[in-house]
Amino acid sequence: MDITNAERIESREIPCQDHRLNPDQAMIDTRCVVDLSDEQLLRYGRQILLPDFGIEGQERLAAARVLIVGLGGLGSPVAMYLAAAGVGRIHLADFDRIDLSNLQRQILHDTDHIGWTKTASACQRLARLNPEVEIIAIQSRLSTESLRVVVAQVDLVVDCCDNFATRLAINGACFAAGVPLVSGAAIRMEGQITAFSGSSGGPCYRCLHPSEVHEDRTCSANGVLAPLVGIIGSIQATEAIKILTGLGTPLYGRLLLLDAATMDWRSLSLNADPECPVCSREASGSSGTSL
Amino acid sequence: MIRICYFARFREQLGLAQEEVPCQPGILTAEDLLAHLRARGGVWAEALPEGDRVMTAINQELVRPETAIRDDDEVGIFPPVTGG
């Protein structure tokens, strides 16, 4: 497939499905899900076997709509695991094109795809991985407004982006819509993961970073070990599936930190900041547009 | 005593994973502790420059820098990560 064909996939208009899910609920509403075919039972059998997952878990995934922001090092494993596991619809947001220097860690993309948009490359790979999954590509840069619109159409957001400003904007949109957010970040040999329920009372991503000023350290300037983003992204995918299916206990209120050089993990408890401009009671009483 | 744990980039830059600092009148908050460490100069001033964002935890709970430190507390010092 050449770039022209890939672009066609990317710009294909895919009509929104009927809203089978209640957007006000963090847990997926399974009242009217589709029955699984024999082939689906085979494809997803190994996770359906898990006692707390079962057919009901698979149906919840099939009914789920997820937004992944960023198709780089973290977004690669997240998109591949969520597509392979059978999430019904995945919105993919990335405005960037593939560069040779991305391929060391962004395993969603092929050498043949250098110069392609990351969304086009992802559409092709994910369609091959699991043709049952509906993929919607968002190639433009996300604004506060466009984020608000797309977040309102999904059940969960996975933040795989590479900068603080976008992370704050995603957090604001998720909290305003009450949509759960799985947040991961990685650089050099260190990474962090947490999840936010989006329910009132917080905490939220802003509670994690109360100061306004924040200078991003980039992978291009600081380097990053390839499998590190795989570790962090895989945990993000795990948390996303758990939240969507009700499996286990989500990472809400906890921040996991990894130092891969010593392979030390820390788990810190994360409480709502009463002075948080996004999730505190006072903030939710005001306009609610704060980032 | 205050037990300090340095994580990831800070552990590497400072060449130290943990240490103990005696409680003293000038160290009332996590912010004060950072200022105390910064005042050592050299690699400490480089690793923990004024105004640079540092994540601090007291007894494995993430806290704002102005949070009070007590005797026997464990203070974790973590670099924020936003890359992906």
Ligand SMILES: [Zn+2]
């Ligand atoms: Zn908050």
